Each structure stands twice: as structure tokens, then as C-alpha cells.
Amino acid sequence: MTAYANVGAWTARAAAAAQAAEADPWRLVQTRFDPARAAHDAAIHCLANGTLGVRSSFEEQVGPSDGSYLAEVWERSSIQYHERHSGFALTTDTRIPVADGTHVAIRLDGQALDLGACEWLDFERVLDLRAGSVSRRLRLRTPAGATIEIAAERFVPFAHAALLCIRLRITSIDYAGTIELESSIRSARRATAQGDDPRIGAGAGDRMTTRAADATAQIASMLQSTLVSGITVACAQRHRIHGDVLALAHAEADADSARQSYGGTLAAGGSVTFDKFVAYAWTQGAAKPEQMLLDEVSAE
Numbered sequence: 001m002t003a004y005a006n007v008g009a010w011t012a013r014a015a016a017a018a019q020a021a022e023a024d025p026w027r028l029v030q031t032r033f034d035p036a037r038a039a040h041d042a043a044i045h046c047l048a049n050g051t052l053g054v055r056s057s058f059e060e061q062v063g064p065s066d067g068s069y070l071a072e073v074w075e076r077s078s079i080q081y082h083e084r085h086s087g088f089a090l091t092t093d094t095r096i097p098v099a100d101g102t103h104v105a106i107r108l109d110g111q112a113l114d115l116g117a118c119e120w121l122d123f124e125r126v127l128d129l130r131a132g133s134v135s136r137r138l139r140l141r142t143p144a145g146a147t148i149e150i151a152a153e154r155f156v157p158f159a160h161a162a163l164l165c166i167r168l169r170i171t172s173i174d175y176a177g178t179i180e181l182e183s184s185i186r187s188a189r190r191a192t193a194q195g196d197d198p199r200i201g202a203g204a205g206d207r208m209t210t211r212a213a214d215a216t217a218q219i220a221s222m223l224q225s226t227l228v229s230g231i232t233v234a235c236a237q238r239h240r241i242h243g244d245v246l247a248l249a250h251a252e253a254d255a256d257s258a259r260q261s262y263g264g265t266l267a268a269g270g271s272v273t274f275d276k277f278v279a280y281a282w283t284q285g286a287a288k289p290e291q292m293l294l295d296e297v298s299a300e
Contacts, residue, residue, distance in 0.1 A: 026128065027127070027129070027130075028129070030125040030126070033123050038064065039063075039064050039065035041065075042066075044127075045125055045134050046134075047133070049132070050071065050161065051072075052071075052161060052163070053068070053070075053071075054164055056134050059168055060103075060150065060168075061114070062186070066100055066186075066189065067100065067189060068097060068098055070095075070162070070233065072231075072282060073096065073098055073226070073233055074093045074095045074229055075093070075094055075229050076228045077092055078091055079092055096207065097207070098280065099186065099187060099222045099233065100186045101184075101237050102278070103183070103184045104181050104184075104274065104276065105184070106181060107181075107182070108148075108178070108179055109178055110178065111144075113142070117142075118140040118143065120138065120139075122138070122139040123136075125137075131155070132155055132157075132158075133155040134154055135151070135152065137149065137150070139173070146177075147174050148172055149170070150170055150171075151169040152166065152169075163280075164277070164278040165275070166275070168274045168275075168276070169274070170266070170271060170274075172267065172268050172270050175266060176267055179245075179263065179272065180249065180263040181263075181274055182259055182260075183237060183259065183261070184257045185235050185236075185237055185257060185259075185278070187208070187210050187213075187257065189207065208224040208225060208226055209226075210223070210255050210256075211232075213253040213255065214253050215253040215258045217248050217251055217260075219237065220251065220260050221236040221237075221258060221294055221297065221298070222235050222236075223293070231284045232288075233293075234280065234282070234290070234297045235280050235297060236294070236297035236298055237260070238277050239260065239262070239274065239276055239277070241274060241275075243272065243273065245270065247262060247264060248261070249261040249263040279297040281293045281296035281297045
């Protein structure tokens, strides 16, 4: 059976979702997942509050549409012309991705959960414009025959504009065994490269440079900087674990990511709930020392 089965049932739910959308135009509801449109769907379900913008990728799997952006973090690239005339712009400023704290990988009995290898039984993603949140529900059957349901919700508040809040709940339908959640901050993806129109994009696809990364039992953090614009960004994550199923297993960091892993044993019918908070702070030039930025995000 293919990974994305039950197309007929999904079509029926899509029709119902369309009717619901007519009744509530503040909600954008998706009930059918097409891998070929994953980047498009993640973009139109994105969240932003004027300071922080986050694409609506899946927490449990790295994808081509992942991306977190800050309004005040950009890179400057020169514009090359075949012939330059008076008044032509010399440079272009482009927002580039910052460290991404949306990821929470799931392992069952030591095996990483691969969504593409699973049978999808039910799926729904909702962008609620009134509440300013994105929620998602996915019920699936793993290649080993276990059935679980993943429910995720995220929002970016106005009161703390540089904060991302995520709640992840994994419920076992018939699975019994170990579970591990690896929560990570991943180094930024590359920006879109300059193309035929050199005013759009950042160089050859510039990315931020990771200056430091650290992970302890309490907090994981990453410090990054741009090459030309002189902007430094700090990102940190903390967690709140509900119940007594999960406990810290290990914490580690390298140039690509800072990771904290939590493990336990999940009984059939049981569930775990995991809250994640990702905070950002930034400065341009030497306005703030790097340690001050790290202290700011640690205090959020």
C-alpha cells in the first residue's frame, strides 16, 4: 500500500472542509496531503506576527519547505550590471533564513519515524486566522504495523514577538514500546540565490554562519551571524514535559544543530505531550555583545 493511501476518503473530507471554510472564512483547512505540493502548502499555512515568520512544515520530519525568518535579519548582496547607469542600485537586501527551532524528530523502538514510509489514515491541517495558530492532526500506521496519532499546534504571539510556541502530542492507538523525541535547533537553510533579476535573492544562495552551539539539560542554543550586513542572531529552546512518561536522555550540539532528546515507554492507548518554546534575539554591529544576546534568549 502506498504511503499516502485512502485518496477517496480524503477527497470526501476535502469537500466537507470546503463547506466548513465557506461557513468560517477565517479558517484555511487542508485534509489531503500531496507530497508534490508540500512546499506550497507549508507556505500558505505559515505564521507571522510582523517580527517572526515560520513556515508550516511538519515538526517530526525535515522537509524542503522548512524555514524561519526574522524581519530585521537580512544579508546585503551586490548587483552586477552589464552596463551601469546613474541611479542604478548598487546592492540589494534580502531576508535570509535564521536558525530553525521547529523540529522534533520521533523514534519508536529506536527507529526514526519516516512519514513517507507510513500509511496515512487521516490528516488535517488548519490555519486559524482568528486565533493566529496552525494546528495539525495526523493518524498513521508505521511499516511495523503500529498505529499512532500526532497532534501539533503552534503560534507566534504578539506579546513576545520573537517567540515560537509549539505543542506536540503523540497518542498510541495500539503501539507499545519505547519512544524518543529529539528536539533540535537546526542551522539556517540557504537563501534564494540571485538569478536573472539580480535585485532578488542573496548572492549564490547565502546562509548564516554558525558561531557557536550548545545544549544542556535545561536549554539548547545557537549563535549565528551574517557575512556582510553584520547581524548576529541568538536562538534558544526550552521545553515543558507533561506527565511522567518522558525524561531527558541526552543533550548535544555541533555546527549543524543543538539537540535535546527525551525518552520513555509508551503504552497502548497512552500519550505524551511536549511543549517547545523557541526564542530569538539579534543585533547589528557591536550594539550588544554575543553573551548578552544568549542571555536574552535564555531568559524568555
